[in-house]
């Protein structure tokens with residue numbers, strides 16, 4: 736299984752003062768951007784898919800199977816966060832190795848898979864470094880490499896490059912697009928940057944106040960016909976600017 740559909744079927748959930756209700760589906764192998772104002776519920780959506788939060792009602796289906804009752808480790812999902820993905824006392828190789836075996840009992844074939852993932856993410860030669868000896872971009876590459884060796888069909892990314900500068904962010908987006916082309920996993924990725932969404936995503940999920948306010952092909956969000964709520968969110972000027980850049 737290299738990819739899988741992700742469906743939130745009338746998923747209701749709440750924290751003390753916040754309610755969300757998500758009803759949305761992402762087709763297998765698609766890169767979907769999740770955008771929306773701060774506090775809208777983007778991370779909550781990923782946490783529900785990953786299993787860090789459980790729906791009060793509704794179902795989460797991955798590849799058509801109901802995973803709502805499964806623990807995070809049992810779900811066919813990997814997640815990369817904005818930061819703090821790595822264990823500070825473990826070197827790069829071991830941080831990636833955790834994706835194969837939580838106790839780091841690695842077979843020869845595990846080691847070969849880890850070597851490949853380090854090569855794919857441009858980390859060859861840095862295997863013995865600790866996270867503190869890496870740049871921010873390199874640390875996120877290690878987190879991506881760990882997700883790759885887990886080989887799950889769904890990859891969730893919560894603003895993974897938000898703390899990086901624009902040039903490095905572009906490099907990381909290119910890397911993500913390359914890995915997606917090779918592996919074909921389904922990718923849900925939260926970003927505040929409209930350019931990042933346009934650069935690699937095919938599908939948009941726009942969230943406002945705990946609900947999916949608009950979805951559709953990414954191009955539909957960057958032209959004159961863009962949904963009103965999305966235009967308001969990114970600002971009319973920027974919307975016009977991005978529409979111009981398309982041509």
Ligand SMILES: Nc1ncnc2c1ncn2[C@@H]1O[C@H](COP(=O)(O)OP(=O)(O)OP(=O)(O)O)[C@@H](O)[C@H]1O
Pocket residue numbers: 750751752753771772773774775776777778779780
């Ligand atoms: N553990 C928690 N306990 C209580 N409320 C929470 C908790 N986590 C999130 N919330 C609240 O739920 C709402 C949605 O939060 P969430 O992190 O999903 O938003 P977001 O869209 O990812 O925001 P941002 O863009 O700022 O990261 C917010 O109002 C937040 O304050």
